[in-house]
Amino acid sequence: MEVFAQDELVLVVAPDHRWSRLGELNPEALREGELLLREQSSGIREVIEHALLLHRVQVHPLFTLSDNEAIKQMIMSGVGAAIVSTLAVQRELASGDLVRIPITGVDLRPQLSLVRRIDKQLSRAAQAFCALLQPTNEVE
Numbered sequence: 001m002e003v004f005a006q007d008e009l010v011l012v013v014a015p016d017h018r019w020s021r022l023g024e025l026n027p028e029a030l031r032e033g034e035l036l037l038r039e040q041s042s043g044i045r046e047v048i049e050h051a052l053l054l055h056r057v058q059v060h061p062l063f064t065l066s067d068n069e070a071i072k073q074m075i076m077s078g079v080g081a082a083i084v085s086t087l088a089v090q091r092e093l094a095s096g097d098l099v100r101i102p103i104t105g106v107d108l109r110p111q112l113s114l115v116r117r118i119d120k121q122l123s124r125a126a127q128a129f130c131a132l133l134q135p136t137n138e139v140e
Contacts (some may be wrong), residue, residue: 002114005133009048009108012089012098013081024102027055036071036082037061048083051106072098083108 011030013019019029030052037059038045052059062080065071068088075082076097083103092098114133116122122130 002116003111005112006109007112008086009044009083010086010089011081011083011101011103012075012093013101014076014078015096015099016078017081017099019081019101020099022101024104026104027052027057027106030059030081030103031057033060033062034080035059035061036063036065036074036080038068038071039064039066042066044083044085047108051108055106 011025019025037048049059063074065074068084071082071084072089072092074080076092081101086093089098093100114130116130
């Protein structure tokens with residue numbers, strides 16, 4: 001297993017959501033059944049649940065979905081809130097379709113890792129993909 005990047009998970013809501021104008025949100029507010037979360041076996045969900053349990057917050061999701069795009073569409077339609085990867089919502093945050101709300105005292109920065117079998121040779125395509133994941137050390 002090789003760590004190649006660090007992700008950031010963020011709480012997002014629609015611009016007209018009741019939380020959209022808050023400077024930040026207390027973790028306790030996430031108990032209210034407002035969150036849309038990934039499925040139970042999702043690594044992202046495990047990170048979210050663990051981080052919130054450190055603040056004694058057990059989440060009871062409004063909906064559980066297995067697709068990031070479905071979560072984004074529901075949030076943009078005004079159905080609750082979600083904690084998702086910034087990588088998944090960059091465009092929506094930039095366009096104003098979603099609003100990011102910091103969660104007080106909660107750090108959601110999971111590592112992204114590449115897992116590969118050591119007993120198998122990677123194809124050229126897989127090698128090229130792995131090379132894309134490596135950070136570049138270009139001097140500007």
